[in-house]
Amino acid sequence: MTASAPSAHQAAPLKRALISVSDKTGLIDFAKALDARGVEILSTGGSAKALRDAGLTVTDVADVTGFPEMMDGRVKTLHPKVHGGLLALRDNPGHVAAMEEHGIGAIDLLVVNLYPFEETVAKGADYDDCIENIDIGGPAMIRAAAKNHGFVTVIVDVQDYDAVLAELDANGGTTLPFRQRQAQIAYARTAAYDAAVSAWMADAIGEATPRRRAFAGTLAQGLRYGENPHQQAAFYVTGEARPGVATARQHQGKELSYNNINDTDAAFELVAEFDPAQGPACAIIKHANPCGVAQGETALEAYKRAFDCDRTSAFGGIIALNQPLDGATAEEIVKIFTEVVIAPDADEDARRIFAAKKNLRLLTTGGLPDPRAGGLAYRQVAGGLLVQGRDNGHVARADLKIVTKRQPSEDELADLMFAWTVAKHVKSNAIVYAKDRATVGIGAGQMSRVDSTRIGRRKSEDMAEALGLPQPLTNGAAVASDAFFPFADGIEALAEAGAKAVIQPGGSMRDDEVIAAANRLGLAMVLTGQRHFRH
Structure with a gap:
């Protein structure tokens, strides 16, 4: 007798389930709950053993298909009696x-989670081990069940x-909206899985620009809104x-808000440039740009x-430390409003002090990101994605050319x-004035490098006035420019600010003019041969 398709308001019964999971968290309790509700359970391999050991009655998929698991488990569910049970339209004669x-x-319910490919790669397994942890039968069953979500529930x-x-x-079965939602989750999972496999393989075989590149993430949290209240947003982790x-x-x-997450990432990536073995470092970020680093x-x-680089901008900012946060530092931080503090760790005194500030977020990471590690960075444009390697460029003293x-x-x-080092994390055009390993003026994100130079100087003048100092902190400062100076006017502006030394990539058609201006004005200049545009 042909069954009619359940409507959106009519629940589809669950009489028979196939369970085959790699992650067995919660498996026994779930299977017992299904058994108590009269659901027949089919299973495979380790899942079937775990269920039997828990006292449950389980039918092996091999008994259903008439074929044993073979080829080291590579072939067990790829059979018409499995896929037919998942794909059959119950209302089609x-x-x-x-x-x-x-x-x-x-088969009314499919419960599958996949071989731990991502975890295998993360552990640094060799090529052959990674290949063996690519699931084949699992994704095939998931996609079949998800396609037939009119009748089948997939988890x-x-x-x-x-x-x-x-x-x-609640319903004596599963409703169509529930099955639709689970089907969407299932397709996203297989897509993410294939994305992980293809990305790993591209890296493993040295394919820098594969013909197709897939991206995937898992929802970490829904956000109230994006950069602005009218924009929907969510945070996904890779x-x-x-x-x-x-x-x-x-x-x-x-x-955390969308902007908090973006700014906190910028702050922590910057402060991680400073080796904790070389002493503590702090970065204060506002709108993804540093307003003070020391x-x-x-x-x-x-x-x-x-903080003394730009106290005004630091208000409502993000603070990152390269070492654990202590009570004395926390006591100073809470004197002004701060959105987020992120550090590898925080001691009990710091946590106690912050506990009195209910809106202040404290994040600890357990470590620092490696600023020289590889990886990819993405940016959306209309109709496409720009993909590039992470900016892990580094210049040593020996690389400098005076x-x-x-x-x-x-x-x-x-x-x-x-x-x-700081200029690498400042939006272009970037100019960073520094003295005694602290920023004393930062010009960021201007269309003209001269404007960035002047903004950095003006901020230093404002802070000198606020601190009661007789002259701007840029007097005698060293200056970094993220890219070359196209004209000598930038060097002249630095000299007017009182700077004494400049570091820049070089490579301008007018390098000779720029160097001549530095000589005329008594500045020392070194070239790196490397730039750090940050758009």
């Missing part, structure tokens, strides 16, 4: 007749077990094991020096290297 003729029983995530049971209790905002533990405070003997000193008559002093060289 021809499908029903085929099921009866070939002894194919309907690919452990967290949905309770939802299935709730559906059964599973990359890189310490940062995506992997951090949030100890307190309200949920090193110090202590985290407290680093924070104070970063091109002026005046040689930089050792202190100036240290400040030039510090400023260059």
Whole structure:
């Protein structure tokens, strides 16, 4: 007898389930709940053993198909009696007749999670081990069940077990909206799985620009809105094991916003450039640009020096530290409003102090991201995606080329290297003034490099006035430019600000004019041969 298709308001019964899972979290309790509701359970391999060991009655898929698992488990569910049971339209007389003729029983519920390919890659397994952890039968069954969601319920995530049971209790089966939602989740899971496999393989075989590139993420949280209240937004994580905002533990405070997440990532990636073994460093970020960065003997000193670069912009900013947060630093931070503080860790005193500030978010990561590690960065454009390698460029002292008559002093060289590191994380056109391993003026995101130079100087003048200093902190400063100076006017503007040394990539058609201007004005200049555009 042909069954009619259940309507949106009519629940589809669950009489027979196929369970084959790699992650067995919650499996036994879920299977027992299905058994108690009269659901027959089919299973395979390790899943079947785990269920039997728990005292459940289980039918092996091999007994259904008449074929044993073979080829080291590579072939077990790829059979018409499995896929026919998943794909058959229960309201199609021809499908029903085929099921009866070939002894194919309907499968109403498929519970599958896939071989742990992503985890295998993350552990650094070799090529052959990664290949063996590519699931074939699982995705095939998932896609079949999801396609036939008019009748079949598919579950690919452990967290949905309770939802299935709730559906059964409320409706005596699963409703179409529920099955549709689970089908969408299932297709997203197989897409993400294939994306992980294809991305790994492209890297493994050295294919830098594969013909097709797939991207995937898992929802970490829905966001109230995006950059602006009229924009919908959500935060997805890729599973990359890189310490940062995506992997951090949030100890307190309200949920992070879209802008919080973006700015916190910028802050932590910047501060990670400074090796903790070389001392504490602090970065304060506002709208994805640093408004103060400094090193110090202590985290407290680093924070104070970063704060003194631009106290006005620091209000409502993001603070990142390259070492654990301590109570003394926390005590200083809470003197002004701060959105987020992120650090590898925080001691009990710091957490206690922050606990009194309910809106302040504290994130700890357990480590720092490697600024020299590879990886990909993406940006959407109309109709496409731009993909590039992460900017992990690094310049050592030995790479610098001194091109002026005046040689930089050792202190100036240290400040030039510090400023260059910060400039890498400032929006182009970027100019960073630094003195004694602290920023003293930053010009960011201007259409003209001269404008960035002047903005950095003006901010330094404002801070000098606020601090009661007789002259701008740019006097005697070292300066970094993220890209070359196209004209000598930029060097002249730096000299007017009181700068004494400059680091820049070089490579302009007018390098000779720029170097001549530096010589005329008594500046030391070094070239890196590498730029750091950041758009």
